[in-house]
Amino acid sequence: MNLSNIFLFVGLPYAALLLFVVGTTQRYRNKGFKVSSLSSQFLEGKSLFWGTVPFHFGILVVAGGHLTAFLIPRAVLAWNGDPLRLMILQITAFSFGLSTLVGLIALLARRLTNTRVKMVTTRMDLFLEVLLLAQVVLGLWVALGYRWGSSWFAADLSPYLWSLFKADPNITAVAAMPLPIQLHIIGAFLIVAIFPFTRLVHLLVAPLHYLNRPYQRVMWNWDRRAIRDPATPWSKTRPKNN
Amino acid sequence: MSTSFSALRTLAVASVVFAVGHSAPANAQDETAIKNFNTICLACHSVGQGRRVGPDLQGVTQRRTEEWLMKFIKSSQTMIKEGDEVAKALFAEYAVPMPDSTYSEAEIKAIIKLLASGWTTGGGQAGAAVAAAEPEPTPEEIRLGRELFHGGTKLTNGGPTCSSCHHVPQDHAVIGGGILAKELSTAFTRLGGPGIKAILSAPPFPVMQEAYAKRPLTPDETAALGGYLKNVSKSPQSFDQPREDMLKLLLGGIGGLALLMVLYSFTWRRRKKFSVNEKIFARQVRSQ
Numbered sequence: 001m002n003l004s005n006i007f008l009f010v011g012l013p014y015a016a017l018l019l020f021v022v023g024t025t026q027r028y029r030n031k032g033f034k035v036s037s038l039s040s041q042f043l044e045g046k047s048l049f050w051g052t053v054p055f056h057f058g059i060l061v062v063a064g065g066h067l068t069a070f071l072i073p074r075a076v077l078a079w080n081g082d083p084l085r086l087m088i089l090q091i092t093a094f095s096f097g098l099s100t101l102v103g104l105i106a107l108l109a110r111r112l113t114n115t116r117v118k119m120v121t122t123r124m125d126l127f128l129e130v131l132l133l134a135q136v137v138l139g140l141w142v143a144l145g146y147r148w149g150s151s152w153f154a155a156d157l158s159p160y161l162w163s164l165f166k167a168d169p170n171i172t173a174v175a176a177m178p179l180p181i182q183l184h185i186i187g188a189f190l191i192v193a194i195f196p197f198t199r200l201v202h203l204l205v206a207p208l209h210y211l212n213r214p215y216q217r218v219m220w221n222w223d224r225r226a227i228r229d230p231a232t233p234w235s236k237t238r239p240k241n242n
Numbered sequence: 243m244s245t246s247f248s249a250l251r252t253l254a255v256a257s258v259v260f261a262v263g264h265s266a267p268a269n270a271q272d273e274t275a276i277k278n279f280n281t282i283c284l285a286c287h288s289v290g291q292g293r294r295v296g297p298d299l300q301g302v303t304q305r306r307t308e309e310w311l312m313k314f315i316k317s318s319q320t321m322i323k324e325g326d327e328v329a330k331a332l333f334a335e336y337a338v339p340m341p342d343s344t345y346s347e348a349e350i351k352a353i354i355k356l357l358a359s360g361w362t363t364g365g366g367q368a369g370a371a372v373a374a375a376e377p378e379p380t381p382e383e384i385r386l387g388r389e390l391f392h393g394g395t396k397l398t399n400g401g402p403t404c405s406s407c408h409h410v411p412q413d414h415a416v417i418g419g420g421i422l423a424k425e426l427s428t429a430f431t432r433l434g435g436p437g438i439k440a441i442l443s444a445p446p447f448p449v450m451q452e453a454y455a456k457r458p459l460t461p462d463e464t465a466a467l468g469g470y471l472k473n474v475s476k477s478p479q480s481f482d483q484p485r486e487d488m489l490k491l492l493l494g495g496i497g498g499l500a501l502l503m504v505l506y507s508f509t510w511r512r513r514k515k516f517s518v519n520e521k522i523f524a525r526q527v528r529s530q
């Protein structure tokens with residue numbers, strides 16, 4: 001077990017976790033209003049749709065899949081016990097992975113070409129998008145070239161990640177994995193490490209309450225077309241507070 | 243006289259204490275080395291019972307220096323890359339790369355010392371298994387082995403199916419096996435029944451070791467998988483190549499992506515496609 005493996009698969013994850021916790025806490029305490037992704041939708045909205053929607057749905061499903069295999073590896077292995085189910089899972093995950101890639105490329109292109117968006121782009125935004133792009137490309141490469149990832153992740157990487165959380169790191173399997181898989185793992189820890197210093201912090205303040213919030217119904221008690229017509233008399237709809 | 247007798251007695255007691263004091267840890271060390279050998283090395287090597295996946299290690303300390311053995315056990319592949327002639331010859335002869343050791347330098351030293359002591363694997367269970375004649379697998383064993391390998395029948399302790407990482411060609415397969423690890427259609431020819439059973443019982447490869455550490459295969463499953471691989475080795479023609487799976491996955495993914503794009507577009511078909519200004523300007527023009 002060489003030192004570089006210990007550094008990359010034990011030191012780096014703990015350092016990343018520490019940075020994540022301390023960094024996000026400090027950012028929220030000191031600059032609470034900047035815990036956001038600072039939307040640029042007002043500046044440009046048309047090409048944003050083809051970037052943000054495929055990217056976000058893709059990354060949510062892909063990250064959710066990784067989290068599921070980490071939390072309930074036995075269930076994933078049982079699901080994959082049938083070849084047809086394994087194929088369905090892999091193709092679905094790969095489709096969402098491609099969706100992430102397409103969305104990310106569209107977002108990066110928009111960020112580099114649209115003048116308005118360029119004005120609000122920081123170096124960290126670009127660094128993050130390039131890092132995410134590398135991570136997604138590596139993930140797709142691993143999915144294609146080192147099949148079947150959903151099974152060996154559940155069998156080998158889930159125990160490794162649990163060993164980190166139990167403060168008893170076991171890197172036997174991860175140290176013997178092929179290089180692209182190791183790079184994908186290292187990339188994930190780097191993203192966790194820089195999380196508090198990037199626009200990724202919006203993940204922590206996602207407006208999930210919107211999902212079960214009561215509808216806000218807007219009632220119009222007049223004909224909107226008629227009110228725009230200059231011939232419509234004011235008296236009929238004169239505002240009461242004016 | 244009594245003084246010299248007393249001194250002699252003291253010397254004798256001291257010698258016994260010294261001897262006991264040193265032999266106890268030496269035995270404990272031997273036991274640990276035997277345990278370590280049986281956990282990892284025994285799957286591929288015997289000591290005094292002939293070759294398995296790798297060479298018989300009897301007398302290996304006379305054939306190679308301790309320094310060479312230490313280096314080879316730590317990372318045989320590094321030695322091959324460095325151009326060590328003996329390491330290259332061994333790899334050419336056995337065709338299976340020896341995985342890098344996960345043991346510490348002290349643990350490897352203890353194993354080398356154990357090998358130098360003349361110890362053999364004769365008393366071990368795996369040793370007995372090697373000596374035993376290999377019975378022909380029954381059709382039922384072959385069927386069970388196929389299902390355990392490719393999925394369809396769950397492994398008792400919940401381990402991953404072998405096809406998660408290994409490929410073996412089979413007729414009418416929905417998908418082929420994984421390619422993280424070696425293709426196994428000729429595994430039986432290369433490793434023999436005892437080799438396969440030894441690897442399945444105590445995997446020497448780190449990734450496989452961890453995957454089955456808490457979900458070991460049962461002896462029945464090991465026998466069935468061994469039988470299946472033996473049967474596969476008799477007809478090694480490929481029906482389902484792993485490369486086809488790569489294409490299936492790629493095309494399936496692209497199809498899925500197209501479907502997702504249609505879905506996104508349909509779900510947000512009423513999205514604002516133009517700026518608010520445009521409508522206001524258009525309205526003003528109309529009202530003029």
